[in-house]
Amino acid sequence: MSARARLALFAAGAVGLAALLAWGFSGLADFGHYPGPYGDVLNRVAVRQRHVTSVVAATVFDYRGFDTLGEEFILFASAAGVALLLREARERDAVLRDPVADRTVRAVGLLLVGPAVLLGLYVVAFGYLSPGGGFQGGVLLAAGLVLVWAAGSYRAYSRVSPMTVVDLAEGLAAAAFPALGLALLASGGAFLENVLPLGTRGSLLSGGTIPLLNWTAAITVTAAVTLIVAEFLEELAVPLRRPTR
């Protein structure tokens, strides 16, 4: 195709896309004006009904807990896929290329491991009282572990995240979420119904099943991200098998 024909095709496409976007945007609510009733209703009733002070956590781990279950399994499936693909292609007894970081990186990295893990635990633990939660805190915890690699070596990293433990935690935590829902269903309630005592508003002991699901999500996410990152870091440490032709 000549350059001019390409340009004409692009121009026609751009004009069409611009028109479609303008048409779509003209039907949207004004900036900052939320039209739906759902969020307003939850903002009004969630704190009274569930005794947690973060309406987002009440939505994610209770009112729409079923959606969160789906999201957990998306992450679980991608971690399993990465492990399946990369472990298969790797040589079992390859020599590790494992350079140790220089002194400055090591000092700064080591200083940051503790605070990063603490921040992750805090974000998880207070996820239903203030912004945060199992997902965000889980990634932070996994990132804290990665600092061990950055500050030390791949060997140090695989020592703090042994694959059998990570695999087991990933599977068990991912299974705990639907297991809890099914147990409630078997005992005559609704799937993921919040039946536990709701506790004192604003304290860590509040929200019934919300803290349980929050920590389940935290373990699943920590393990999944650790698993994915560990596979990628091992790719850096272990030389690939030469492709056979």
Added chain:
Amino acid sequence: MIVLQVVSLALVASGAVAVVLVRDLARQALVNALYGLALAVLFLVLQAPDVALSEVVVGAIAVPLVLLAAIRRVGRRT
């Protein structure tokens, strides 16, 4: 729209363009991380701290990490 919202929206827009314009893959991963940070600031300004936290941990930590490892493995080709 207040000034802070306009500024953070402009930051996000310029960040997105910057990601596309960078040619070197490793640099692109880092610019992409900065773009994730700009998005997080926008979410914070729009009073969605939960989403901002998710964006920081995914956009500025998890994705760049995996991208950089993959780029290093495959070799710095553009």
